[in-house]
Amino acid sequence: MPATELWQTKLAKEFMSTILEQLKKEYRSLLAGMGFGPKTTDFIGLDIGYKYFRAVRIKKIGNEFSVQDNFTGKLDELAELLVKINIRDEENVSVNFNKEDMLIKRVSIPAMPHDEIGSALKWELKDQGGFDINKASIKFSIIEEKETEDGAKNIDLMALIYKEPDVEAMVKALKDNGLNIRNVIPLNFALARYADSSKIVPQKEKVALVDIGSVKTVISIIEKDKVFFRRETAMGGDSITDAMTGILVSDRGRIELSREEAEKMKCENGIPEDIKILSMIRPVLERLASQIRSSLEYYESQFFCGAIKKIILAGNGSKLKGLREYLVKEMGIEVLTILPENAGAIGLALSADSDLNMLPEKFKAEDKKALKRFSITMIIAILGFVLTLSHAFLYVKAINLKREVGIQKQYRDNLKEVKLLRDEIMAYNSAIKIASLNGVDAVRVMKKLSNIIIPSVAFDKLVINSTEPNVTIGGMALKQYFLTEFMSRLESDPMFQNIRLSFSEQNQGLGPEAIKFEIIANVRKK
Numbered sequence: 001m002p003a004t005e006l007w008q009t010k011l012a013k014e015f016m017s018t019i020l021e022q023l024k025k026e027y028r029s030l031l032a033g034m035g036f037g038p039k040t041t042d043f044i045g046l047d048i049g050y051k052y053f054r055a056v057r058i059k060k061i062g063n064e065f066s067v068q069d070n071f072t073g074k075l076d077e078l079a080e081l082l083v084k085i086n087i088r089d090e091e092n093v094s095v096n097f098n099k100e101d102m103l104i105k106r107v108s109i110p111a112m113p114h115d116e117i118g119s120a121l122k123w124e125l126k127d128q129g130g131f132d133i134n135k136a137s138i139k140f141s142i143i144e145e146k147e148t149e150d151g152a153k154n155i156d157l158m159a160l161i162y163k164e165p166d167v168e169a170m171v172k173a174l175k176d177n178g179l180n181i182r183n184v185i186p187l188n189f190a191l192a193r194y195a196d197s198s199k200i201v202p203q204k205e206k207v208a209l210v211d212i213g214s215v216k217t218v219i220s221i222i223e224k225d226k227v228f229f230r231r232e233t234a235m236g237g238d239s240i241t242d243a244m245t246g247i248l249v250s251d252r253g254r255i256e257l258s259r260e261e262a263e264k265m266k267c268e269n270g271i272p273e274d275i276k277i278l279s280m281i282r283p284v285l286e287r288l289a290s291q292i293r294s295s296l297e298y299y300e301s302q303f304f305c306g307a308i309k310k311i312i313l314a315g316n317g318s319k320l321k322g323l324r325e326y327l328v329k330e331m332g333i334e335v336l337t338i339l340p341e342n343a344g345a346i347g348l349a350l351s352a353d354s355d356l357n358m359l360p361e362k363f364k365a366e367d368k369k370a371l372k373r374f375s376i377t378m379i380i381a382i383l384g385f386v387l388t389l390s391h392a393f394l395y396v397k398a399i400n401l402k403r404e405v406g407i408q409k410q411y412r413d414n415l416k417e418v419k420l421l422r423d424e425i426m427a428y429n430s431a432i433k434i435a436s437l438n439g440v441d442a443v444r445v446m447k448k449l450s451n452i453i454i455p456s457v458a459f460d461k462l463v464i465n466s467t468e469p470n471v472t473i474g475g476m477a478l479k480q481y482f483l484t485e486f487m488s489r490l491e492s493d494p495m496f497q498n499i500r501l502s503f504s505e506q507n508q509g510l511g512p513e514a515i516k517f518e519i520i521a522n523v524r525k526k
Helices: 003-035 075-084 114-124 164-176 187-197 237-244 259-269 277-300 321-333 343-349 375-407 415-432 443-452 479-490
Strands: 042-048 051-062 064-074 093-098 103-110 137-147 153-162 179-185 207-212 217-223 228-234 246-250 255-257 310-314 334-338 457-464 470-475 498-505 517-524
Touching: 042 075, 042 187, 042 343, 051 343, 064 075, 093 164, 093 187, 103 114, 103 228, 103 415, 114 137, 114 153, 153 164, 153 228, 164 179, 179 187, 187 207, 187 217, 187 228, 187 334, 187 343, 207 277, 207 470, 217 277, 228 277, 228 517, 237 259, 237 277, 277 321, 310 321, 310 443, 321 334, 443 457, 443 479, 457 479, 470 479, 479 498, 479 517
Parallel strands: 042 093, 093 179, 207 310, 310 334
Antiparallel strands: 042 051, 051 064, 103 153, 137 153, 207 217, 217 228, 246 255, 457 470, 470 517, 498 517
């Protein structure tokens, strides 16, 4: 075999091997998106605070987990998260939601079927301030079902009341940054999941989880991964910084601390030994201890629970040096541990099955993997390459046979083979000419469409005719916006003219906003 044929054969094998591998990858991805195949064990949690965010990727095997990736950044760096930890399209992200006007309340209602609880809660919570209960959304997590002294059965649960448009706006902003948000959960419930998964909470024992943030502190009573009680207080780490800011009179004279200096001193030294500075922040520390103590006493008396003797600290404010020792001494309570800074993000990643998922229904129904099809660009590339390569093989073979006929004219049988080969080439060229009748270059049209199509649009029909309309395109678009963008690209391309949408309708089987469409267009003659 001549060197040219050897080179082309090798090239074809390498190309087809790459194509097959890509098609296998697309096939596995399509099956996963339809719910078949192996389930992912990687989960991503995103804890968004007032100043910073923390993201983790965990790998979960059974009841155990390990952190694979970890990233902390300022809020203005959130758009870079996709690249920072290389989040894939198919990876689901769980995020926290902690708006000021969100209400979390423990409620006791008569026992009833679970599908009726939502309506009962709206009636029970109709007088809550700050909410039009008919417009508010409610989620709930059942704590326990118990029998009262008179024999009636009650359900105790944690109810979550929030405004869905607030959640929708946050999720949309994150999705616009390329994140596939699938769970939205309050942070303190995620922290409870982390504490339980890390085996911090003793079995069958309730403990207090005190999350000290920058501007507020959330006090929760938890057992295993359930939250039994929650209360907020408007003080946090910034309250201590604010108390240290100002003029300090000492043996060295008057010292004026700016807020930045006070924050630096707080982070480096913690609770100071200097009696003058300690006197400035003591009221804040005493108020924090008092808020924790009163919350525990309220829970113990209101829900007839034994004394809470252990607490867990979490949040940036809990890292204040000396705070743990101060609370032990001031309250006479045991501090089990201080959770790591990424505990909230890990807890979110572990909470994919939470009852309190606030993700709006319009996003739950979205699953772009269900619309995923074998790439039209890949198919066109394969077709074009195979056609070109086959034509080259036939051409080279014809030249070689012609040379053999010229050298060995005595072998008349070779003339029959040349004739058959010539017929093959003519048939092949005829097929190409038919596809390009009246100036309509079918191959050029397909290549052009492969450059114009966008990821959120998929074709299921492509017809190219010599009569007008020359091109008919049918398919699906995830949203109307993507269909409009695709048509705009067609109109901007000089090859196409008279582009019209001949048919469109919603197809909710593929998503709440999915559009089935058909577009017709003419090809501009050369």
